[in-house]
Amino acid sequence: MMGAIRQVLAERHLARLFEALDGQGEEIRIAGGAVRDALLGTVPDEIDLATTALPDEIVRRAEAAGLKPVPTGIEHGTVTVVVDGRPFEVTTLRRDVETDGRHAVVAFGRDWEEDAKRRDFTINGLFLDREGQVHDFIGGKSDIEARRIRFIGDATTRIREDYLRILRFFRFFARYADGDPDEEALHAAIAEREGLLNLSRERIRVELLKTLAARRAADAFDILSETGLFGLVTGGIARLSRLRRLWELEQILGRRPDPVLRLAAVGLFVEDDAERLRERLRLSNEEAGRLRALAGPPFDASGEASSKVLLYRLGAPTYDGRVMLGWIDAGASPMDFAWRDRLTLPERWTAPRFPIGGTDLSRWGVDKGPEMGSLLKALEERWIAAGFPDDMDFGAELARIRG
Numbered sequence: 333m334m335g336a337i338r339q340v341l342a343e344r345h346l347a348r349l350f351e352a353l354d355g356q357g358e359e360i361r362i363a364g365g366a367v368r369d370a371l372l373g374t375v376p377d378e379i380d381l382a383t384t385a386l387p388d389e390i391v392r393r394a395e396a397a398g399l400k401p402v403p404t405g406i407e408h409g410t411v412t413v414v415v416d417g418r419p420f421e422v423t424t425l426r427r428d429v430e431t432d433g434r435h436a437v438v439a440f441g442r443d444w445e446e447d448a449k450r451r452d453f454t455i456n457g458l459f460l461d462r463e464g465q466v467h468d469f470i471g472g473k474s475d476i477e478a479r480r481i482r483f484i485g486d487a488t489t490r491i492r493e494d495y496l497r498i499l500r501f502f503r504f505f506a507r508y509a510d511g512d513p514d515e516e517a518l519h520a521a522i523a524e525r526e527g528l529l530n531l532s533r534e535r536i537r538v539e540l541l542k543t544l545a546a547r548r549a550a551d552a553f554d555i556l557s558e559t560g561l562f563g564l565v566t567g568g569i570a571r572l573s574r575l576r577r578l579w580e581l582e583q584i585l586g587r588r589p590d591p592v593l594r595l596a597a598v599g600l601f602v603e604d605d606a607e608r609l610r611e612r613l614r615l616s617n618e619e620a621g622r623l624r625a626l627a628g629p630p631f632d633a634s635g636e637a638s639s640k641v642l643l644y645r646l647g648a649p650t651y652d653g654r655v656m657l658g659w660i661d662a663g664a665s666p667m668d669f670a671w672r673d674r675l676t677l678p679e680r681w682t683a684p685r686f687p688i689g690g691t692d693l694s695r696w697g698v699d700k701g702p703e704m705g706s707l708l709k710a711l712e713e714r715w716i717a718a719g720f721p722d723d724m725d726f727g728a729e730l731a732r733i734r735g
């Protein structure tokens with residue numbers, strides 16, 4: 333048995349779950365992404381399971397064993413069973429009876445093969461039992477070994493059951509695949525692309541951000557762009573070379589992927605693009621705020637003083653992104669010392685806080701109101717321009733401004 337599989341099965345919470353739910357006429361197996369990841373050698377954070385037992389029986393057995401069943405999606409046959417604080421999603425085997433393109437109408441079943449065959453990709457259609465045996469009805473093991481993403485059965489049919497699978501294909505391709513994408517899958521994804529228009533923007537955003545975070549994001553976005561799918565979901569044009577250069581720079585600097593920065597690299601030409609992406613992808617306020625800040629005018633790379641001003645105004649995380657984008661936009665080498673220096677500025681210099689506020693101004697005879705705000709702003713600008721001195725005579729500056 334492979335190391336990761338042994339490790340998954342030895343985990344004590346999972347062992348208790350198996351003890352409670354497996355046997356006496358029913359069987360429970362690990363399903364989907366967790367089996368895929370274990371076969372690829374990583375121990376998954378989240379483990380979903382499939383079982384022949386009906387939801388009521390899952391609940392009954394879980395309670396009898398002192399575990400906590402929570403009916404999270406009972407109409408789909410899913411019960412979340414919490415073992416000492418660790419949740420597992422347990423779903424009764426299913427077979428499809430009809431679909432409307434977004435929501436599969438399902439009936440419970442007892443057939444493992446049928447359940448495997450209604451899943452999306454061969455790499456996701458495997459089951460792992462408590463003895464460590466992998467049950468493969470769809471050729472998933474060899475596709476994992478070959479790092480190949482293929483739909484189970486007919487690609488078009490699979491996509492019509494849930495159009496999100498078009499984007500899931502690119503996500504799994506970016507994360508796991510070697511070589512070129514599967515021809516049949518790609519063809520079906522293009523032919524069925526209009527279906528993407530029916531998906532909720534939240535679901536699209538999750539897939540795109542996960543794809544951006546993946547190892548081969550640049551390759552996936554090349555294809556998404558070439559096939560018109562990028563335009564369809566974002567309403568914009570992809571800056572492919574910029575995403576690729578960012579990726580290279582990240583590799584050389586040993587950076588972890590940052591999906592929002594990568595989205596900024598591939599999606600922003602002008603500041604308005606940030607607003608469109610927020611709208612089209614229902615970005616959170618925080619994500620949208622970062623995107624807007626990253627869409628700012630070209631980075632002033634003339635020297636340390638201007639870098640400090642930028643760091644002060646943007647804060648360290650956004651500053652970092654602006655330097656990364658400025659670096660690639662300037663066409664500078666990843667070895668360029670000046671850019672490396674700019675990037676490490678936050679390690680050497682912490683932006684000071686503007687030392688005065690409304691109370692100080694009141695003391696100097698300024699009334700509360702809009703004037704106070706604009707005077708504070710003017711003082712702050714003078715302090716920034718002077719290089720953030722800690723001994724500025726703000727009283728005297730104020731007198732000069734008020735003239």
Ligand SMILES: Nc1ccn([C@@H]2O[C@H](COP(=O)(O)OP(=O)(O)OP(=O)(O)O)[C@@H](O)[C@H]2O)c(=O)n1
Binds near residue numbers: 364
């Ligand atoms: N549109 C979908 C979504 C999910 N699945 C199946 O449901 C499993 C769980 O889906 P999900 O949690 O979305 O993805 P994972 O494969 O677990 O991947 P990850 O957790 O890495 O996102 C998948 O493995 C796949 O078998 C599917 O067939 N079709």
